[in-house]
Amino acid sequence: MVKIFVCVSCRRPAAENGEEEVRPGEALATALEHGVAARSAGDRVAVCRVECLAVCDQPYTIALTGDDKWGYVIGNIDADTHADETVEAALKLAAAPNGIVPLRERPPSFRKGVVARIPPLTFEGKRP
Ligand code: FES
Numbered sequence: 216m217v218k219i220f221v222c223v224s225c226r227r228p229a230a231e232n233g234e235e236e237v238r239p240g241e242a243l244a245t246a247l248e249h250g251v252a253a254r255s256a257g258d259r260v261a262v263c264r265v266e267c268l269a270v271c272d273q274p275y276t277i278a279l280t281g282d283d284k285w286g287y288v289i290g291n292i293d294a295d296t297h298a299d300e301t302v303e304a305a306l307k308l309a310a311a312p313n314g315i316v317p318l319r320e321r322p323p324s325f326r327k328g329v330v331a332r333i334p335p336l337t338f339e340g341k342r343p
Pocket of ligand 1: 222223224225226266267268269270271274276
């Protein structure tokens, strides 16, 4: 199982924010849930809303992680256009035994937007 954590606190820059009532992260989380359901991938991917992933200067931000897998924090996700890619990225992560998805297999937003890669708890370091 892989989880897509979606920051629902990110805001658009003030000039674009206007009067919107739904923050883009919330709309992205809903689009991701629909994408997961459309691919019948609920047994492999879950969506979880979070308040902040500490990458507030690169909205919108998500994190992908799973049991015994490397995790990724990804910024600059476009709430309107990257939902499908994000579900695809989560499925690639779910299929990768250790969570390391080769660069050439990543959708563009995953390839370009990684802010951090985080080792799994079970990782014991690179051996000499
Ligand atoms: S408000 Fe979204 S990462 Fe901080």
